[in-house]
Amino acid sequence: MSFEEVDQSAYVVLTPEGKFNLVAAPPFKARVDDLVAAGKVRLVVDLHAVDFIDSSGLGVLIGGLKSARQHDGDLRIAASGSQVQAVLKLTNLDRILTPYATIEEACHDW
Amino acid sequence: MTGDGTCSEYVLEGFAVPDQLDAVHTLLAQAADEHPDLDSMDVMLFETAIIEIANNVVEYGRPEGEVRWRFTIRVREDEIEAELDDTGQMFTPQRGKGMPGEDAEGGRGLPIAEALLDRIEFTRMDDTNHWRMVRRLGQPLPG
Numbered sequence: 725m726s727f728e729e730v731d732q733s734a735y736v737v738l739t740p741e742g743k744f745n746l747v748a749a750p751p752f753k754a755r756v757d758d759l760v761a762a763g764k765v766r767l768v769v770d771l772h773a774v775d776f777i778d779s780s781g782l783g784v785l786i787g788g789l790k791s792a793r794q795h796d797g798d799l800r801i802a803a804s805g806s807q808v809q810a811v812l813k814l815t816n817l818d819r820i821l822t823p824y825a826t827i828e829e830a831c832h833d834w
Numbered sequence: 835m836t837g838d839g840t841c842s843e844y845v846l847e848g849f850a851v852p853d854q855l856d857a858v859h860t861l862l863a864q865a866a867d868e869h870p871d872l873d874s875m876d877v878m879l880f881e882t883a884i885i886e887i888a889n890n891v892v893e894y895g896r897p898e899g900e901v902r903w904r905f906t907i908r909v910r911e912d913e914i915e916a917e918l919d920d921t922g923q924m925f926t927p928q929r930g931k932g933m934p935g936e937d938a939e940g941g942r943g944l945p946i947a948e949a950l951l952d953r954i955e956f957t958r959m960d961d962t963n964h965w966r967m968v969r970r971l972g973q974p975l976p977g
């Protein structure tokens with residue numbers, strides 16, 4: 725899986741594609757860790773191009789969320805598809821990872 | 835595909851390595867393509883469950899990179915079943931632990947599979963780990 729990254733100054737948008745699974749999760753986690761370490765702590769993960777997520781992908785999102793919040797930032801998700809939303813609901817992670825419909829909604833107060 | 839009209843069977847054999855996870859997705863997609871009456875929600879939830887079990891074998895099967903697996907998917911009128919045999923070391927799954935807390939970064943794989951499947955069985959036979967996973971069709975998403 726590849727992912728695009730756009731720095732909007734106030735926040736960074738990461739856009740993974742394809743399957744967000746145990747193959748894709750480690751490089752994505754490494755990039756989020758680098759961004760947070762560099763002070764980029766407001767992150768939006770645009771999931772419109774992710775057609776499948778597994779527990780490894782969820783773990784990376786939770787890890788990024790915790791890391792960003794520890795540095796007074798946040799990680800938010802936008803444009804998730806039906807499989808992602810079903811898994812978030814099943815795991816109760818929709819309580820802390822609110823699925824915003826769009827990037828604009830996700831970063832409305834940034 | 836093989837089958838007699840009441841049960842269609844799809845088989846994948848190879849090494850249990852990360853790159854082969856795509857082949858599991860492809861196998862299920864083939865089954866779904868050839869059964870247009872299968873509800874897409876059932877396919878999606880079943881896929882989510884069996885990939886978690888496949889992940890387990892890929893991540894923890896030893897010797898790493900040398901474990902072979904055989905995936906069999908069967909589509910029946912009222913259920914979809916997967917059997918997974920792998921040649922990895924003896925393995926004792928931690929069943930029934932429930933979903934971890936919201937801030938946990940791991941530990942969700944098997945609970946996700948357990949929540950989405952109606953039956954999940956694990957046995958060790960000779961030198962093979964055997965998983966059997968069944969989802970009855972038409973069940974709502976739990977929770």
